[in-house]
Amino acid sequence: MIDPKHLQHFAAVVGDDNIYSDKAHLLAYSYDATRERFEPDAVLFPRHEQDVSDILRYCDEHGIVIVPRGAGSGFTGGALPSHGGIVLAFEKHMNKILEIDMQNMVAVVQPGVINMDLQRAVEEVGLFYPPDPASQDYSTIGGNVSENAGGMRAAKYGITKDYVMAIRAVLPNGDVVKAGKRTIKDVAGYNIAGILIASEGTLAVTTEVTLKLIAKPKMTKTAMGVFPSVTEAMEAVYKTMASGVTPVAMEFLDNLTIRAVEQTFSKGLPVDAGAILVTDVDGNLEPDLDFQLAQIEKVFRENGCSDFVIAKDKAEAADLWFARRNASQSLAVYGSKKLNEDVTVPRSALPGLLEKFYAIAEKYDINIPCFGHTGDGNVHTNVMVDGKDPEQVKIGYKAIEEVFQATIDMGGTLSGEHGIGLAKAPYMGMAFTDEEMNLFKAIKKAFDPNNILNPNKMGLD
Amino acid sequence: MIDPKHLQHFAAVVGDDNIYSDKAHLLAYSYDATRERFEPDAVLFPRHEQDVSDILRYCDEHGIVIVPRGAGSGFTGGALPSHGGIVLAFEKHMNKILEIDMQNMVAVVQPGVINMDLQRAVEEVGLFYPPDPASQDYSTIGGNVSENAGGMRAAKYGITKDYVMAIRAVLPNGDVVKAGKRTIKDVAGYNIAGILIASEGTLAVTTEVTLKLIAKPKMTKTAMGVFPSVTEAMEAVYKTMASGVTPVAMEFLDNLTIRAVEQTFSKGLPVDAGAILVTDVDGNLEPDLDFQLAQIEKVFRENGCSDFVIAKDKAEAADLWFARRNASQSLAVYGSKKLNEDVTVPRSALPGLLEKFYAIAEKYDINIPCFGHTGDGNVHTNVMVDGKDPEQVKIGYKAIEEVFQATIDMGGTLSGEHGIGLAKAPYMGMAFTDEEMNLFKAIKKAFDPNNILNPNKMGLD
Numbered sequence: 001m002i003d004p005k006h007l008q009h010f011a012a013v014v015g016d017d018n019i020y021s022d023k024a025h026l027l028a029y030s031y032d033a034t035r036e037r038f039e040p041d042a043v044l045f046p047r048h049e050q051d052v053s054d055i056l057r058y059c060d061e062h063g064i065v066i067v068p069r070g071a072g073s074g075f076t077g078g079a080l081p082s083h084g085g086i087v088l089a090f091e092k093h094m095n096k097i098l099e100i101d102m103q104n105m106v107a108v109v110q111p112g113v114i115n116m117d118l119q120r121a122v123e124e125v126g127l128f129y130p131p132d133p134a135s136q137d138y139s140t141i142g143g144n145v146s147e148n149a150g151g152m153r154a155a156k157y158g159i160t161k162d163y164v165m166a167i168r169a170v171l172p173n174g175d176v177v178k179a180g181k182r183t184i185k186d187v188a189g190y191n192i193a194g195i196l197i198a199s200e201g202t203l204a205v206t207t208e209v210t211l212k213l214i215a216k217p218k219m220t221k222t223a224m225g226v227f228p229s230v231t232e233a234m235e236a237v238y239k240t241m242a243s244g245v246t247p248v249a250m251e252f253l254d255n256l257t258i259r260a261v262e263q264t265f266s267k268g269l270p271v272d273a274g275a276i277l278v279t280d281v282d283g284n285l286e287p288d289l290d291f292q293l294a295q296i297e298k299v300f301r302e303n304g305c306s307d308f309v310i311a312k313d314k315a316e317a318a319d320l321w322f323a324r325r326n327a328s329q330s331l332a333v334y335g336s337k338k339l340n341e342d343v344t345v346p347r348s349a350l351p352g353l354l355e356k357f358y359a360i361a362e363k364y365d366i367n368i369p370c371f372g373h374t375g376d377g378n379v380h381t382n383v384m385v386d387g388k389d390p391e392q393v394k395i396g397y398k399a400i401e402e403v404f405q406a407t408i409d410m411g412g413t414l415s416g417e418h419g420i421g422l423a424k425a426p427y428m429g430m431a432f433t434d435e436e437m438n439l440f441k442a443i444k445k446a447f448d449p450n451n452i453l454n455p456n457k458m459g460l461d
Numbered sequence: 462m463i464d465p466k467h468l469q470h471f472a473a474v475v476g477d478d479n480i481y482s483d484k485a486h487l488l489a490y491s492y493d494a495t496r497e498r499f500e501p502d503a504v505l506f507p508r509h510e511q512d513v514s515d516i517l518r519y520c521d522e523h524g525i526v527i528v529p530r531g532a533g534s535g536f537t538g539g540a541l542p543s544h545g546g547i548v549l550a551f552e553k554h555m556n557k558i559l560e561i562d563m564q565n566m567v568a569v570v571q572p573g574v575i576n577m578d579l580q581r582a583v584e585e586v587g588l589f590y591p592p593d594p595a596s597q598d599y600s601t602i603g604g605n606v607s608e609n610a611g612g613m614r615a616a617k618y619g620i621t622k623d624y625v626m627a628i629r630a631v632l633p634n635g636d637v638v639k640a641g642k643r644t645i646k647d648v649a650g651y652n653i654a655g656i657l658i659a660s661e662g663t664l665a666v667t668t669e670v671t672l673k674l675i676a677k678p679k680m681t682k683t684a685m686g687v688f689p690s691v692t693e694a695m696e697a698v699y700k701t702m703a704s705g706v707t708p709v710a711m712e713f714l715d716n717l718t719i720r721a722v723e724q725t726f727s728k729g730l731p732v733d734a735g736a737i738l739v740t741d742v743d744g745n746l747e748p749d750l751d752f753q754l755a756q757i758e759k760v761f762r763e764n765g766c767s768d769f770v771i772a773k774d775k776a777e778a779a780d781l782w783f784a785r786r787n788a789s790q791s792l793a794v795y796g797s798k799k800l801n802e803d804v805t806v807p808r809s810a811l812p813g814l815l816e817k818f819y820a821i822a823e824k825y826d827i828n829i830p831c832f833g834h835t836g837d838g839n840v841h842t843n844v845m846v847d848g849k850d851p852e853q854v855k856i857g858y859k860a861i862e863e864v865f866q867a868t869i870d871m872g873g874t875l876s877g878e879h880g881i882g883l884a885k886a887p888y889m890g891m892a893f894t895d896e897e898m899n900l901f902k903a904i905k906k907a908f909d910p911n912n913i914l915n916p917n918k919m920g921l922d
Binding site: 101102103104105106126147148150154155158159161162171175176177178179181182183184185186187188189190191192194195197198199203214215216218238239241242243244245246283284285287288291344345346347348373376377378411412413414415416417418419420424428431432433435436438439440442443444445446447458 | 562563564565566567587608609611615616619620622623632636637638639640642643644645646647648649650651652653655656658659660664675676677699700702703704705706707744745746748749752805806807808809834837838839872873874875876877878879880881885889892893894896897899900901903904905906907908919
């Protein structure tokens with residue numbers, strides 16, 4: 001437990017209204033989407049960058065642990081105060097869109113801005129912020145930057161890191177640094193913004209982000225292809241991308257996922273299909289979209305696609321997307337506990353990867369339904385078990401380990417989107433050599449010599 | 462001078478054929494495009510990654526300085542052995558394109574591969590590697606990564622960092638690390654590749670780079686607009702980009718540059734124009750290109766463009782590009798010494814920036830012709846003086862300092878493309894706070910605690 005004199009100090013810094021240390025509030029800030037719980041000693045709501053700097057400097061001097069938190073929507077425990085200490089939360093004050101610069105096509109935001117609020121604000125003026133994590137309705141830009149959030153549009157538009165032009169951040173010692181500029185090109189000094197992205201709040205606390213915007217494409221069309229086998233669908237994915245067309249999204253559901261959605265919602269889905277692919281294309285001209293769709297249909301049909309449907313309007317497009325958007329929740333039909341991972345492989349490895357996953361499922365007599373962002377090789381892999389049966393849960397974790405090993409063997413990564421946090425920390429040794437882990441630790445030490453900032457994460461301790 | 466026993470050791474590692482220590486060769490490796498000269502003690506040509514590791518580990522143990530070198534085409538001295546020591550060169554052995562993976566649209570190359578050789582190889586199979594620094598005919602991918610090279614196509618396609626998916630590198634202690642994957646998404650561990658890019662060979666030695674490729678657009682068209690004033694041209698640049706069209710390139714020449722090219726080559730250029738803009742658009746469909754060109758013409762004409770020409774074929778396109786491609790060499794008409802900088806500002810600051818530059822020129826009674834990549838705010842700023850007159854050279858450097866200050870005041874960067882190296886090291890204090898410089902130094906120390914790798918660069922010593 002933290003010494004009460006520290007809490008008094010923090011109250012003096014941020015004001016009594018901006019510190020919580022009562023049981024109910026500590027509980028509210030003790031969890032994230034992993035459902036693990038760790039209570040902090042207090043929650044602070046900094047009013048501005050100077051507060052963040054004052055808090056960090058004091059914590060550094062007194063060895064107090066600090067955990068920055070966005071919306072708490074992470075799947076790997078990155079925002080959990082696993083060592084207690086102070087949670088820094090930005091939703092009360094540091095939650096403003098500071099500027100939308102139309103001339104340079106840039107937005108400047110505070111960390112607490114919600115992703116979808118930013119998307120809406122820039123679209124109102126004809127601009128576009130592509131990163132769209134599934135958590136977009138509640139996750140914050142600060143959290144998105146810390147985890148390098150992806151989303152469905154990554155196949156064409158990339159991920160958070162591709163849109164971060166500059167970051168203002170406070171180092172653990174209280175120093176404020178600016179990294180990057182409102183320019184496409186900037187090669188003066190080390191790429192600090194580059195290393196802060198995806199650092200999961202372990203190196204510095206972000207206080208302001210400058211994001212690149214692009215012009216909003218004038219139109220989007222949606223299509224769906226039905227495939228007899230998941231292997232054929234996966235072949236169609238990478239062959240489409242390699243054919244010169246880059247769809248905005250190229251999402252898949254495997255047979256188990258299709259059945260789960262159908263069982264839950266009765267939408268008339270093709271329950272005997274090996275897989276379906278749902279895809280969006282966009283652009284500024286009708287002929288361009290039709291050209292893209294024709295190319296996609298050609299590659300799909302060459303790879304076994306029996307049924308190819310193009311949505312005629314928004315309502316039909318929403319229908320085609322329904323199964324994908326409701327995939328995750330529907331999987332409950334296979335078990336009360338879902339161990340969901342977000343492994344990612346080079347696209348051409350997808351067919352082989354899924355074959356391996358199904359072999360693992362068969363070996364352990366469990367279901368591993370898969371869906372996700374195949375356009376960028378990112379497979380949401382769901383190991384389903386009975387959460388009340390400890391033996392089943394143990395088997396589930398064994399299967400996960402094999403899922404990771406198969407992914408790494410095929411040149412993939414433990415995480416395409418969710419990060420490492422606490423949940424994947426035990427697997428870092430599978431993915432990285434001792435030399436690589438030593439380098440991570442040296443970088444952590446360079447930024448945070450006293451290890452006060454989000455310790456115990458990413459397998460660094 | 463290095464102890465001969467070290468040279469014997471290195472000869473034993475790489476073989477007698479792969480070490481130079483004779484005067485003629487040391488001279489050949491003593492310079493780069495800055496024309497400064499520093500002789501190394503020896504030049505080594507590692508045969509493979511293991512050689513690099515063995516060399517670095519030995520140097521680290523014995524405190525021997527190592528300077529990795531690409532083609533020596535840099536403008537800031539990044540590859541100069543300013544403290545002597547060993548130059549590591551890759552053009553003899555580590556110069557292979559290891560793989561072009563068409564399925565995943567990725568190339569894997571060694572650091573010594575020449576940029577244009579890679580471009581040609583991937584275009585032969587319908588793919589595209591966009592980064593095109595002016596040095597593309599001789600500069601290497603290793604050098605491009607170290608400097609985060611840009612080029613003309615950055616406005617639409619970004620720069621080297623946007624194409625680096627993974628880097629294999631050797632740390633100063635000899636450890637080999639792999640950073641990144643052949644996947645769009647990878648958020649496991651710190652973004653080591655992100656910090657190695659643009660680190661100017663001060664953190665690690667790159668031994669292999671995995672690069673993202675895209676589908677080659679099927680067609681390109683070129684247009685040129687003539688403007689009465691540079692201010693109107695600069696307004697047209699950022700208004701075009703903000704209108705929703707993203708040209709591949711949007712290059713400008715100011716009046717002084719136009720006159721210099723005309724004086725040198727007599728091509729019938731509009732010598733009374735305030736500026737000309739040359740632009741390329743690309744895509745897969747004729748109507749898409751025409752749509753883009755119509756939009757560009759509209760914005761250009763709204764901003765004072767008197768003459769707008771679209772090239773009818775490749776020969777006419779080459780004609781329109783002639784002035785831009787020959788701008789740099791033509792400037793010799795204004796003086797024997799060219800202090801050329803590559804400052805970059807947010808695009809909307811371009812009109813004001815150029816006004817300031819011309820005011821600086823007037824104040825010192827010198828010429829500062831400007832041209833460059835306005836589509837991304839990157840202005841090649843050429844302070845022209847008589848190199849034989851020490852007083853003029855002194856004035857030139859005073860002007861440069863004011864050029865940098867004006868750039869920084871307008872939210873810009875010391876360097877959009879060339880890096881810091883030795884040449885811009887004295888100006889780092891203008892662009893970065895002490896806190897930021899301390900962070901750079903801490904990162905340098907985390908990678909290279911004994912400061913053996915390219916010391917004395919980037920203002921870090």
